[in-house]
Amino acid sequence: MASCRRLSGAGLREVLGPAQGLLFDCDGVLWAGERAVPGAPELLERLRRSGKAALFVSNNSRRSVAELERRFSRLGFRGVRAEHVFSSALCSALFLRQRLLGGGGNGSGAGRVFVLGGEGLRGEVRDAGLRLAGEGEPAPGEPVRAVLVGYDDQFTFAKLAQACGYLRDPQCLLVATDPDPWHPLSDGQRTPGTGSLTAAVETASGRKALVVGKPNTYMFDCIVERFGVDPSRTLMVGDRLETDILFGKNCGLSTILTLTGVSRLEEAQAYMASDSAAAKDLVPNYYVDSIADLIPGLDE
Amino acid sequence: MAAGGPRRCRRLEGEAARAVLANADTLLFDCDGVLWRGEAAVSGAAAVLGKLAAAGKRLCYVTNNSGRTRAAYTEKLRRLGFPPAEPRHIFSSAFCAARYLRQALPPGAAAYVLGSAALAAELEAVGIPHLGPGPAALPGPAPADWLQAPLEPAVRAVLVGFDEHFSYAKLCQALRYLLRGPDCLLVGTNRDHRLPLEGGAGIPGTGCLVKAVETAAQREAFIVGKPNRFMFDCVAAEFPVDPARTIMVGDRLDTDILMGNSCGLTTLLTLSGVTALDEVRGCQDSGCAARHSLVPDYYVDSLADLLPALGE
Numbered sequence: 090m091a092s093c094r095r096l097s098g099a100g101l102r103e104v105l106g107p108a109q110g111l112l113f114d115c116d117g118v119l120w121a122g123e124r125a126v127p128g129a130p131e132l133l134e135r136l137r138r139s140g141k142a143a144l145f146v147s148n149n150s151r152r153s154v155a156e157l158e159r160r161f162s163r164l165g166f167r168g169v170r171a172e173h174v175f176s177s178a179l180c181s182a183l184f185l186r187q188r189l190l191g192g193g194g195n196g197s198g199a200g201r202v203f204v205l206g207g208e209g210l211r212g213e214v215r216d217a218g219l220r221l222a223g224e225g226e227p228a229p230g231e232p233v234r235a236v237l238v239g240y241d242d243q244f245t246f247a248k249l250a251q252a253c254g255y256l257r258d259p260q261c262l263l264v265a266t267d268p269d270p271w272h273p274l275s276d277g278q279r280t281p282g283t284g285s286l287t288a289a290v291e292t293a294s295g296r297k298a299l300v301v302g303k304p305n306t307y308m309f310d311c312i313v314e315r316f317g318v319d320p321s322r323t324l325m326v327g328d329r330l331e332t333d334i335l336f337g338k339n340c341g342l343s344t345i346l347t348l349t350g351v352s353r354l355e356e357a358q359a360y361m362a363s364d365s366a367a368a369k370d371l372v373p374n375y376y377v378d379s380i381a382d383l384i385p386g387l388d389e
Numbered sequence: 390m391a392a393g394g395p396r397r398c399r400r401l402e403g404e405a406a407r408a409v410l411a412n413a414d415t416l417l418f419d420c421d422g423v424l425w426r427g428e429a430a431v432s433g434a435a436a437v438l439g440k441l442a443a444a445g446k447r448l449c450y451v452t453n454n455s456g457r458t459r460a461a462y463t464e465k466l467r468r469l470g471f472p473p474a475e476p477r478h479i480f481s482s483a484f485c486a487a488r489y490l491r492q493a494l495p496p497g498a499a500a501y502v503l504g505s506a507a508l509a510a511e512l513e514a515v516g517i518p519h520l521g522p523g524p525a526a527l528p529g530p531a532p533a534d535w536l537q538a539p540l541e542p543a544v545r546a547v548l549v550g551f552d553e554h555f556s557y558a559k560l561c562q563a564l565r566y567l568l569r570g571p572d573c574l575l576v577g578t579n580r581d582h583r584l585p586l587e588g589g590a591g592i593p594g595t596g597c598l599v600k601a602v603e604t605a606a607q608r609e610a611f612i613v614g615k616p617n618r619f620m621f622d623c624v625a626a627e628f629p630v631d632p633a634r635t636i637m638v639g640d641r642l643d644t645d646i647l648m649g650n651s652c653g654l655t656t657l658l659t660l661s662g663v664t665a666l667d668e669v670r671g672c673q674d675s676g677c678a679a680r681h682s683l684v685p686d687y688y689v690d691s692l693a694d695l696l697p698a699l700g701e
Contacts, residue, residue, distance in 0.1 A: 242532050246555040249593050270604045281560045281605035289601040292582050293593035
């Protein structure tokens with residue numbers, strides 16, 4: 090079992106030295122709201138200079154990767170391009186493309202996707218070559234083949250009922266971008282997450298959703314397909330034990346918990362003390378107060 | 390119910406039907422799928438209830454539906470030809486949720502309600518201040534605006550019922566109240582997944598909305614409705630019912646029959662609603678104690694089957 094050791098001093102060099110690359114969650118790790126975590130941009134710069142890869146894996150399904158690229162830049166992070174960013178919006182679109190289009194081809198005959206989510210998510214689905222329900226006249230033989238549940242701040246009872254109507258067809262997939270029940274806001278409040286909306290759709294339809302995001306491993310498959318990373322030389326850095334750390338465990342990555350986001354050190358320690366095998370999978374290998382603490386582990 | 394042994398789901402007819410009905414003082418009826426389907430009475434149901442009433446039986450109505458007031462139910466019973474009922478005979482999840490909050494909340498505490506005008510009216514009737522029903526009153530278009538809106542200081546409970554105006558904004562508000570203090574109650578009227586409509590279609594039920602709130606808040610709601618026993622406790626608080634002389638009549642195993650069995654009542658399944666007989670056989674044949682508790686004592690195809698037993 091992982092031992093949740095503070096990473097500092099000589100330990101930093103031992104762990105970071107052999108690593109070829111790091112996967113970072115974004116919210117609560119690189120930034121909180123509109124503020125970069127102090128030292129985070131410098132860390133990414135130092136990784137670049139050390140020849141280590143930095144890739145980003147986020148359960149946030151609100152933004153397209155193009156928007157995320159602009160966000161990185163706006164918050165002071167240099168050199169992060171859209172191709173380095175794996176959001177649950179992008180990966181859900183890739184997943185649906187695979188399942189509905191067989192990974193290639195044009196959109197005709199594949200059926201349409203009913204998306205519960207904002208414009209960022211809808212754009213990623215369109216960019217994957219899929220057609221959205223409710224847009225344009227449906228061609229004959231173009232049923233709704235998937236319901237995709239994402240972060241939807243315009244979710245309504247009517248949309249829930251509409252989703253259930255489509256899901257009466259057992260051929261229609263039910264997919265969720267991520268399982269997060271809530272997200273923290275900078276003032277300490279919380280906002281409901283995709284997980285709460287997915288629970289409503291699952292209950293109404295009697296179906297279980299296929300969840301694309303962390304802790305499930307599909308997003309890692311997308312990363313490996315594009316960049317071919319070696320799990321034994323890659324570290325996962327995140328702030329949420331139930332998603333980021335479990336994701337790392339599931340993908341065979343060593344994990345670092347940063348304390349600038351959702352999870353508290355006491356929670357990790359409680360999982361470590363628990364008798365349940367499932368709880369132990371939520372314990373990180375290492376922790377830091379902030380990712381800026383990793384900087385001394387890299388060469389000058 | 391007969392002492393000891395598993396329940397056997399026998400067809401209720403002939404001499405057994407006469408005896409079971411003669412031994413009961415009180416009958417509790419679920420409504421949808423038992424007395425009526427939508428606006429159409431189940432054929433023969435009104436006649437059966439008329440005879441039961443004439444024989445001096447106490448008739449009560451126990452429904453998970455939170456969308457109507459008790460007055461509206463008495464009016465529907467009258468309209469469809471059932472014997473006259475007073476509001477005190479009607480136990481809807483809306484009425485019982487209001488009763489629960491009256492017991493559980495300190496005086497003057499308010500409820501934030503995800504629910505219908507009927508649910509609000511039942512709270513009004515027991516003097517509980519409330520806010521929330523209807524479309525969300527939003528101070529701006531984006532979540533950032535909603536999260537700045539002031540919270541009502543008196544709210545000490547979030548109540549989730551059937552809400553056709555359910556939205557992310559309302560879910561947000563509910564979460565804010567639940568996180569404000571550890572003693573904010575979370576109550577749901579019922580967990581039904583679907584409200585069946587004519588022709589096999591259905592719309593999402595209250596259970597979906599309760600699950601959304603529970604997931605966002607990471608806590609479990611207290612559920613007023615069947616199969617939990619609170620609604621039976623409300624009946625028992627109003628009338629001197631003896632479980633051994635009470636029959637629960639319903640069409641749904643995991644709500645009506647389970648509640649009746651848990652409360653020690655005699656349970657009668659009618660096949661005029663959502664349940665088919667092979668579902669019961671499946672429960673009987675399973676090796677699972679939880680599924681055995683869904684098996685009723687008796688069944689009929691519809692209430693009309695009881696007419697011969699009440700003939701004399």
